[in-house]
Amino acid sequence: MSEKFDVIVIGGGVVGCAIAWYLAHFDLQILLLEKDLDVCSGVSKANTGIIHSRSYWTPRTLKGELHLRSLPWIEQAEKELDIEFLKTGALTVAFSRSELEFLKTLKRRGKIKGAEILTPQEARTLEPMLSDKIFAAYYDPETRVASPFQLNLALAESAFLNGVRFIFGQEVTGFEKEGNHIRIFTREGEYLSRWVVSSAGLSSSYLAQRSGENIPSLRALRGEYLVLDRECKDLVRHVLYPVPVGETKGILVSPTTDGNILVGPNLEVAEDEDTSTTKEGLKEVEEGGKKLIPFLPVSQTIATFSGLRPTSPDRDFHIFFSSRFPSLLHLVGIESPGLTASFGIAEYTGDLLKERGLKLSEKRDFIFRSSFPVFRKLSWEERKKLIQEDADWGKIVCRCEEVTIAEVKHALLSSPGASTLDGLKRRVRVMMGRCQGGFCGMHLPFLMAETLGLEEREIVKSGKNSFYLGKETKEVRSGAPLY
Amino acid sequence: MVPHSIKGDVVVIGGGPAGMAAALSSWEAGARSVFLLERNEYLGGILPQCIHPGFGLQIWGEELTGPEYAETFIEKLNRTGVEVMTDTTVLELSPERVVKAVNSEGVWELKADSIILSMGCRERTRGMLRIPGHRPAGIFTAGLAQYLVNIAGYLPGEEIVILGSGDIGLIMARRLTLEGARVKMVVEIKNSLSGLVRNYVQCIQDFNIPLLFSHTVTEVRGKERVEAVMISEVDEGGNPLSGSEREVECDTLLLSVGLIPENELSRQAKIPLSPLTGGPWVDEDFSTDLEGFFACGNVVSVFDLVDYVTLVAERAGRAAVFPSSPQKKYILQTGEGVHTVIPQRIREGKDGFLFIRPQKSMRSVTVFLRWEEKIFYEKKISICRPSEMIKLNLSEIPWPQVKGEIKVEIEGTEIRGIS
Numbered sequence: 001m002s003e004k005f006d007v008i009v010i011g012g013g014v015v016g017c018a019i020a021w022y023l024a025h026f027d028l029q030i031l032l033l034e035k036d037l038d039v040c041s042g043v044s045k046a047n048t049g050i051i052h053s054r055s056y057w058t059p060r061t062l063k064g065e066l067h068l069r070s071l072p073w074i075e076q077a078e079k080e081l082d083i084e085f086l087k088t089g090a091l092t093v094a095f096s097r098s099e100l101e102f103l104k105t106l107k108r109r110g111k112i113k114g115a116e117i118l119t120p121q122e123a124r125t126l127e128p129m130l131s132d133k134i135f136a137a138y139y140d141p142e143t144r145v146a147s148p149f150q151l152n153l154a155l156a157e158s159a160f161l162n163g164v165r166f167i168f169g170q171e172v173t174g175f176e177k178e179g180n181h182i183r184i185f186t187r188e189g190e191y192l193s194r195w196v197v198s199s200a201g202l203s204s205s206y207l208a209q210r211s212g213e214n215i216p217s218l219r220a221l222r223g224e225y226l227v228l229d230r231e232c233k234d235l236v237r238h239v240l241y242p243v244p245v246g247e248t249k250g251i252l253v254s255p256t257t258d259g260n261i262l263v264g265p266n267l268e269v270a271e272d273e274d275t276s277t278t279k280e281g282l283k284e285v286e287e288g289g290k291k292l293i294p295f296l297p298v299s300q301t302i303a304t305f306s307g308l309r310p311t312s313p314d315r316d317f318h319i320f321f322s323s324r325f326p327s328l329l330h331l332v333g334i335e336s337p338g339l340t341a342s343f344g345i346a347e348y349t350g351d352l353l354k355e356r357g358l359k360l361s362e363k364r365d366f367i368f369r370s371s372f373p374v375f376r377k378l379s380w381e382e383r384k385k386l387i388q389e390d391a392d393w394g395k396i397v398c399r400c401e402e403v404t405i406a407e408v409k410h411a412l413l414s415s416p417g418a419s420t421l422d423g424l425k426r427r428v429r430v431m432m433g434r435c436q437g438g439f440c441g442m443h444l445p446f447l448m449a450e451t452l453g454l455e456e457r458e459i460v461k462s463g464k465n466s467f468y469l470g471k472e473t474k475e476v477r478s479g480a481p482l483y
Numbered sequence: 484m485v486p487h488s489i490k491g492d493v494v495v496i497g498g499g500p501a502g503m504a505a506a507l508s509s510w511e512a513g514a515r516s517v518f519l520l521e522r523n524e525y526l527g528g529i530l531p532q533c534i535h536p537g538f539g540l541q542i543w544g545e546e547l548t549g550p551e552y553a554e555t556f557i558e559k560l561n562r563t564g565v566e567v568m569t570d571t572t573v574l575e576l577s578p579e580r581v582v583k584a585v586n587s588e589g590v591w592e593l594k595a596d597s598i599i600l601s602m603g604c605r606e607r608t609r610g611m612l613r614i615p616g617h618r619p620a621g622i623f624t625a626g627l628a629q630y631l632v633n634i635a636g637y638l639p640g641e642e643i644v645i646l647g648s649g650d651i652g653l654i655m656a657r658r659l660t661l662e663g664a665r666v667k668m669v670v671e672i673k674n675s676l677s678g679l680v681r682n683y684v685q686c687i688q689d690f691n692i693p694l695l696f697s698h699t700v701t702e703v704r705g706k707e708r709v710e711a712v713m714i715s716e717v718d719e720g721g722n723p724l725s726g727s728e729r730e731v732e733c734d735t736l737l738l739s740v741g742l743i744p745e746n747e748l749s750r751q752a753k754i755p756l757s758p759l760t761g762g763p764w765v766d767e768d769f770s771t772d773l774e775g776f777f778a779c780g781n782v783v784s785v786f787d788l789v790d791y792v793t794l795v796a797e798r799a800g801r802a803a804v805f806p807s808s809p810q811k812k813y814i815l816q817t818g819e820g821v822h823t824v825i826p827q828r829i830r831e832g833k834d835g836f837l838f839i840r841p842q843k844s845m846r847s848v849t850v851f852l853r854w855e856e857k858i859f860y861e862k863k864i865s866i867c868r869p870s871e872m873i874k875l876n877l878s879e880i881p882w883p884q885v886k887g888e889i890k891v892e893i894e895g896t897e898i899r900g901i902s
Contacts, residue, residue, distance in 0.1 A: 227610070231747070277615045279701070303610035305618065380583070384590045391587035396572040399522060421620075436608040438624045446635065456637070461620035466707035468620050469631065470638035470735070473662055 005031045007353070008184060008193035010172050010207065011200040012039035012416075014148065014342045015334050017155035019197055022346035024162035026360040031191060032156075032164055033184070035171035035203070037464060038423040039416060040152035043201040044339070045426065046225070046275070046307025048254050048262055049151070050239055051085055052340045053142035055092075055110030056249070063317045067337050070344030074144070077343060081154040082371040083146070086257050090143035090239035091123055093292055094136045099243040103138035114141040127238055129293045143239050147257045148339060149426035150371075155342075156416055158369040166416045167191075169464065172200070175211050175325055182325050195358055197349055199331040202273055202310045208332055212324040218333060220273050221309040223248075223265020224281040226289070229300040229434050230259040240292045247315055248336065251288025253296065258401075258429065263289035263296065270308055277304050302434045309335035317341075319348065321356065329353065372410050374428075376402040397447065398440040400433025405447065412451045422462040424448065445469060491516040493803045494582050494595040496573050496748065499528020500789045501780025501796040502601035503556040508800025509599070510563040517565045518593055520584055522572040526560070527553030528603055529626065530789070532633045535654055537681070541790035552789060576748040580775050597803035600749055600763065600771075600778040601796065604742040604785055606651075609703075612740060614646075616703030619710075625651035625739035629658070638664055640735030644712050645669040646700045650678035650787070650870075652739020657686035666690075667733055670698040670714055672721050674899045675844045677739075678870050679787060683901055696900055700736065701728060709734050742785045752776065759823055760784040766811055766828040767835030767877055768802035769795055777803050784825050784840075787872055791838065795825075798835060807831075813882070813889045818853070820845070820893030822869060829889070832882040837875040837891075841867045845895030850875070853890040854883050867895065 009020045012034035020032045036042065054071060058064035074085055094100050103117050116139050123137035124130050130137075160166060170186040175196070177183075184191045198207045205218040228235075233255075242250040246267065254262045264285045268278075282304055289296045312318055312333030322328040329352060331345065338345070354360050375383065375393065386393040392406035411418045411427035418424040421431065421444060430444055431437035437444075445459040445468050460466045471477075492514040495506045498521030506519040525531060530538070533549025540546055547555070560567060568586065575583035582593040606624035621640055623631070628639040629651060641664050645652045648671040656666045669687060674696050676683055687694050695714070701723050702713040711732045715723035744762040746754075754763050755772040762783040763771040769779045779799035780792040813829040815837075822840040839850060848867045852860040860880045867873055873893075 226613075231750070274617075276617045276702070276704075277613075279613075279615050282613055282615065301611060301613060302608070304613050304615075380590055383585065387585065387587065387589050394585045394587040394589060395570060396522065396574075396585065399572060402572075402574060434608075435605045436610050438606050438608060438627050441623070441627050442630045442635070461707075463707040466620040469635075470640045470664075473632055473636045473638060476636035 003192070004181065005029045005191065005193040007195045007197065007358070008033060008191055010184070010196065010198045012156065012166065013042055013044035013199065013201050014040070014152045014155065014339050015331060015345055016199040017152055017159060018342035018346040019199060019349050020159040020164045021155045022350055024159045024164050025362060025366050027363055030159070030164040031193065032159070032166045033170040033172060033186065033191065034166065034168050037168050037419050037460070037462070039156040039166070040149055040426055041462065043308055043310055044148060044152050046305055047148050047336070047339060048252060048265070049146045049148040049256065049339065050252070050254060051144040051146055052337045053090070053110060053112060053140050055106040055112060055115065055138070055140045055142070056337070057109060059109070061316045062319065063337065063341060066317065066341040066344035066348055068344070069347060070341045073343035073347070080368050081158055082369050083150050083154045084257055085144040085146050087142070087144050088238050088255055090140045090241060091127055091130070092138040092140070092241040092243065093123070093130065093134050094243050095133060096135050100136050102243045103136060106138050106140070110140060110142070112140060112142050115139060127236065127240065129235055129295060130240070131292060131294050145239065145255060145257055146339070150257070151339065153427060154369060154371065157414065160415045161367050161369055162363070168419070172207060173210070175328060177325065180327070182328055194327060195353055196325070196328045197331070198328065199334065201334070202308060204310060204330060204332040204334070208322070208330045211322045211328055211330070213322060213330070215332065216313055218310045218312055220270040221311045222268050222270035222275070222306050223309065224277050224285050224306040225262055225264030225304065226282065226285055226298065226301050227303040227305070228261040228263070228297065229302050232261045232297055232300050233259040235297070236261055236293065242288070242292060251285055253289050253292050265307065273308060275306050275308060277306050281306070303436060311335050317345070319345070319352070321352070327356065372407065372414070375404045375407060397443050398430040398433065400435050401429040403428050403430050408444070408447060409451050412448060419452070420460050420462050421445065421448070421468060488592040488594070489518070491518050491593055491595045493597045493599060494518045494520065494593050495599040495601055496520050496576070496582065497528070497601040497603055497782070498523070498526040498567065498569065499601060499603045499780065500530060500553070500556070500792045501603065501782070502599070503527070503553070503560060504793045504796035505599045505601055505777070505779055505800035505803070506565045507556060507559055507563065508797040509803050510565050512801045512804040514804045515564065518595070519560070519565055519567045520571050520573055520582070521567070521569045524570050526557050526567065526569065532630045533654070534633050535658075538789050541788055542793060573748060576752040578753045578773065596775065597806065598776050599799055599803050600776065600782050601780050602745040602748060602782045604744045604781040607738065607741040607743060609738060612738070614700055614703060617706055619703065619705040619708050621705070621709030621734050622703065622736045622738070625649065625655045625737045628737050629655055632658055632662065638662055639737065640709070641665060642667060642733040643735045643737060644700070644731055644733045645737045645739060647671060647738060647740035648677045648683070648694060649739035649741060650682050652737060653678045653682040653686040655737060655739070656692050657690055660690045660692065666692050667731055668693040668695055670695045670700060672697070672699040672717055676868070676870060676901055680868070680901065699723065703736060704730070709736055712736055742781065744782050744784065746782060749778070749782070757827060759817065760825070764828060765826045766830045767798070767826050767832065768807065768830065769799035769826070770802055770806065774809055775806070784823055786838070787870060791872065791874065794836065812886050814887070816888055816890050818890040818892035820895070821891050824891045829877070829882070832877045832880060835877045837877055837880070839873040839875070839891060839893070841869055841873065841893050844868045844898045845893070846898055848893060848895035851892045851894070852880060853892060854885060854887065857883070859883050867893065
């Protein structure tokens with residue numbers, strides 16, 4: 001391939017997409033390579049989506065610095081990306097006098113107007129289901145919640161809209177110098193770029209090693225979660241944090257932008273990047289959640305999942321240029337609060353590249369993204385209007401989340417569009433509701449094949465071998481007309 | 484029709500067996516403005532994908548397939564003036580009996596004197612069971628798999644393990660075997676069958692498919708597509724016994740682990756629901772505790788035979804046209820040995836049915852009805868199972884001249900497995 005890019009970003013997670021989006025503000029030819037079939041397929045697909053406020057930054061670390069640097073971006077990003085960062089506020093709950101110290105630390109660190117330490121009664125006025133065993137709580141009004149999928153997708157869509165190209169199914173295997181450019185090898189092809197940013201999540205230490213760095217491999221620390229039915233919507237209104245005992249924030253109970261309640265994550269070592277859930281892990285998550293909300297209706301669980309934290313030995317972010325390839329930047333160990341810090345990381349990355357000589361001249365015609373309507377969130381008047389314009393708006397394909405065919409088709413045909421059932425799920429919430437695809441699973445693979453011009457049996461859930469359908473029935477194979 | 488606001492006598496939500504029978508019965512009772520709303524593109528609910536026979540024995544004495552059973556009602560409906568709206572999804576239901584729905588023609592607002600809820604049920608999922616492991620392709624609820632095979636024309640996979648001995652799972656074990664797939668086993672966490680015995684005999688025994696009682700799936704393996712499941716023997720409480728775990732290779736896991744009445748709309752309308760069934764409390768006319776609202780079929784509680792659904796839906800359809808006094812004489816409570824009773828309220832007790840689901844499989848069974856200490860009705864039956872509701876005629880019961888709580892109890896000798 002002879003095409004030369006100014007920047008290639010490796011990895012379509014929230015950080016890779018944030019970097020591509022940030023750099024798309026400047027006059028640059030940018031390519032994003034992703035090893036899976038869609039953006040938001042690795043670390044970014046499984047986390048709480050919380051935008052941790054400044055109360056929760058970690059001093060004297062790069063992750064803390066970039067966390068703080070990210071926060072001023074939030075309002076700008078809301079406008080540019082047309083997405084919602086739901087300002088829920090948070091309560092950090094202490095169960096003893098000794099834990100109270102931590103609440104004071106948070107208050108001191110945050111210096112947030114309106115933040116205060118509450119008595120149990122005050123806390124329970126804000127959050128009536130909270131345990132009556134609490135000693136005190138720290139109220140933080142600035143904590144927000146994003147949908148991890150929507151943020152990742154909005155960044156990708158906005159990047160695309162502003163000229164970034166995406167190529168999927170490209171697992172990077174190595175680098176070679178070519179003049180002052182870098183040639184990237186993947187299993188499928190080669191790409192040439194002046195600058196390369198590797199934000200490959202769990203694979204980031206491997207890619208650094210491939211480029212000649214002698215750094216330790218990341219550890220994948222797994223966290224499991226429970227998702228509760230939207231029927232539990234008003235049960236919890238704030239993000240609820242315990243006082244952490246280890247290095248993570250502990251098991252939280254959190255509202256989501258879509259009305260579910262999320263409980264988790266726990267912390268365990270995952271062998272071989274294994275994202276399975278375990279009986280013990282889910283039990284631990286349940287108990288952690290019930291410590292905060294004793295009557296947590298875990299019987300309303302609709303799904304469980306686990307996510308991985310790409311963890312470096314010192315648990316900090318490591319962002320550095322390769323010693324062998326001076327224009328290759330590695331981002332290693334981007335774990336929590338990676339989603340919160342993504343804007344800060346992107347800006348910082350831009351600065352580092354600029355310092356090394358990348359010319360950043362701002363585009364005049366940067367386009368703001370406008371999000372596609374979400375039927376469930378529209379008024380009846382808006383719904384009426386849309387159905388008049390396009391009858392597909394009146395056809396509900398997923399009744400649990402009230403998703404229309406119009407939204408599904410858009411998710412398939414937009415760019416970067418969904419090419420897998422999971423991609424569709426993350427874009428428009430089909431199969432994500434209480435029936436978990438029991439009903440819409442009857443229609444989606446076929447709608448998808450028809451819309452994308454694929455064979456029905458080619459439809460996959462996530463990976464390229466995750467086929468949804470088996471072979472045709474005898475009747476169909478015999479050529480008889482069906483039913 | 485131009486989308487607009489409509490006033491009707493009866494609006495029926497859901498066009499499965501319950502909704503079809505109810506709409507028809509409302510029409511036959513004299514209602515002339517009856518709307519039947521169905522979100523699918525065709526009527527019949529789950530029936531069109533149930534291509535096996537066995538429907539209609541109880542009420543017509545003949546064995547029909549699901550599509551035939553549905554067709555009987557569709558033909559009858561075609562001869563009435565019932566307004567059938569398919570591809571129409573109800574999104575809102577208010578206590579004032581206003582229904583808001585959408586279809587490709589627009590937004591509809593229907594206000595009715597009576598609303599009949601017949602939304603049916605949905606299948607329990609892997610997420611609800613919290614089965615640990617990976618999340619690959621190849622995990623299906625049995626009903627979804629049945630649709631894929633019988634309507635869409637695709638097998639879900641080739642090497643199948645079925646969790647749960649519910650009827651759809653048993654039926655699918657046979658169906659998939661006939662299609663050339665290998666059903667490796669059915670595992671059931673309980674020590675007895677969840678589905679009907681006739682389905683066990685015809686679908687499992689006749690095809691030599693192993694059925695393991697007191698076993699469950701403890702883990703799903705495979706990153707992209709299912710590669711194996713771990714199964715384990717369980718104790719009485721359903722907890723896996725350590726050391727009993729083993730791996731079963733397969734590419735597909737079907738779940739036939741129960742059905743849940745779909746009452747999200749009922750909750751919107753603030754209709755009182757029974758925590759036991761998940762559906763509305765109803766009387767013998769399938770009138771709910773909220774005036775003007777009726778409920779029938781699996782939205783009330785999951786019935787094991789579609790014939791029973793038809794019977795109760797006919798009562799609901801009629802009652803929706805001639806509502807009777809909201810006063811109830813008796814409240815039925817589940818006592819010893821009883822899982823559920825439908826209805827839970829009795830207004831008169833002169834006609835209609837009483838459906839009792841036992842907690843356990845038992846032989847030499849006696850059903851009692853008790854008011855305080857006094858037993859005023861008892862009936863002996865040879866055998867009962869949780870999978871088969873006991874159906875009594877209310878007219879047989881000598882109701883006491885009192886008002887209040889009545890307890891329904893079952894006694895017998897417990898049996899395990901199939902026998």
